Amino acid sequence: MVNYKDLGLVNTREMFKRAINGGWAVPAFNFNNMEQLQAIIMASSETKSPVILQVSKGARNYANQTLLRYMAQGAVEYAKELGCEHPEIVLHLDHGDSFELCKSCVDFGFSSVMIDGSSLPYDENVALTAKVVEYAHKYDVTVEGELGVLAGVEDEVASEESHYTKPEEVIDFTSKTGVDSLAISIGTSHGAYKFKPEQCTRDPKTGRLVPPPLAFDVLDEVMVKLPGFPIVLHGSSSVPQEYVDIINSNGGKLPDAVGIPEEQLRKAAKSAVCKINIDSDSRLAFTAAVRRVFAEKPGEFDPRKYCGPAREEMVKMYKHKIINVLGSDNKLAQ
Ligand code: G3H
Ligand code: 13P
Numbered sequence: 308m309v310n311y312k313d314l315g316l317v318n319t320r321e322m323f324k325r326a327i328n329g330g331w332a333v334p335a336f337n338f339n340n341m342e343q344l345q346a347i348i349m350a351s352s353e354t355k356s357p358v359i360l361q362v363s364k365g366a367r368n369y370a371n372q373t374l375l376r377y378m379a380q381g382a383v384e385y386a387k388e389l390g391c392e393h394p395e396i397v398l399h400l401d402h403g404d405s406f407e408l409c410k411s412c413v414d415f416g417f418s419s420v421m422i423d424g425s426s427l428p429y430d431e432n433v434a435l436t437a438k439v440v441e442y443a444h445k446y447d448v449t450v451e452g453e454l455g456v457l458a459g460v461e462d463e464v465a466s467e468e469s470h471y472t473k474p475e476e477v478i479d480f481t482s483k484t485g486v487d488s489l490a491i492s493i494g495t496s497h498g499a500y501k502f503k504p505e506q507c508t509r510d511p512k513t514g515r516l517v518p519p520p521l522a523f524d525v526l527d528e529v530m531v532k533l534p535g536f537p538i539v540l541h542g543s544s545s546v547p548q549e550y551v552d553i554i555n556s557n558g559g560k561l562p563d564a565v566g567i568p569e570e571q572l573r574k575a576a577k578s579a580v581c582k583i584n585i586d587s588d589s590r591l592a593f594t595a596a597v598r599r600v601f602a603e604k605p606g607e608f609d610p611r612k613y614c615g616p617a618r619e620e621m622v623k624m625y626k627h628k629i630i631n632v633l634g635s636d637n638k639l640a641q
């Protein structure tokens with residue numbers, strides 16, 4: 308058993324309180340490799356932002372859980388080396404799908420876990436989430452639950468209301484489970500294809516897809532039911548079109564990739580939404596930079612020569628999110 312406090316990590320409780328009261332949101336960036344982790348720590352340290360390092364089940368399998376724990380511990384030390392005397396870094400399990408996985412992460416030094424029972428029948432979601440909370444809270448590990456189903460890439464009815472979180476369930480769910488935060492569904496979804504072209508309009512000047520607005524009415528109703536309760540938004544990448552263009556003009560193929568417009572995320576960050584999940588934008592920044600190097604220098608085969616530029620691009624992107632979208636810069640407690 309490794310306790311996250313011994314690794315210099317923190318849970319989400321205090322930062323979420325400050326984020327809600329201050330009208331900003333904590334960035335939750337997924338990572339799978341060293342360059343992503345370096346870029347996240349460089350960006351959050353330089354901007355003095357609290358940060359959530361997210362690890363999915365797939366990332367945990369890819370990177371190895373022991374290595375991940377030491378990488379997170381190393382991240383705390385690295386942030387200090389970069390001049391951030393008191394970094395606030397959370398190591399969070401993203402989309403945990405079983406009690407066993409959540410328990411294993413708690414036992415392995417994670418400071419926060421998500422138990423995603425959103426695809427289960429309501430009562431089963433409640434029972435599973437409550438069981439994870441009971442275990443995690445013994446070690447002061449915070450827990451995120453989810454209500455409502457995020458549309459999948461192949462889903463025929465991607466933004467139909469039936470997927471949205473039902474505001475009438477949130478009081479019962481949070482009180483029965485004891486979760487510390489709640490992920491809700493208001494029209495965001497995972498990946499680089501968040502809406503089908505037929506759900507969007509087109510900007511007549513640029514020909515770009517313009518996605519439909521998020522269901523802020525659902526968020527408003529949730530906030531009325533649960534005043535001051537920490538709300539989480541998954542699937543919040545903006546899919547920057549400049550990355551899509553670089554990828555497409557250098558041998559890639561991402562037709563009609565579209566994300567959540569940043570002004571909608573800015574609006575969400577000012578509300579009770581205090582954690583915003585971003586993964587795809589990092590993948591796009593990385594891939595765009597690598598494809599550009601390969602196109603310009605076909606003879607390059609030193610990974611540092613293409614992963615280095617990829618890291619630089621990710622730092623730029625993360626800093627932009629922190630400063631211009633989430634407003635979490637200069638928000639460390641001390
Ligand atoms: O929620 C999904 C995250 O983007 C993680 O994706 O399962 O491919 O690591 P992954
Ligand atoms: P994106 O695919 O929009 O980056 O969402 C990531 C996410 O929600 C991770 O849990």
Ligand code: ZN
Nearest residue numbers: 497541542584
């Ligand atoms: Zn997610």
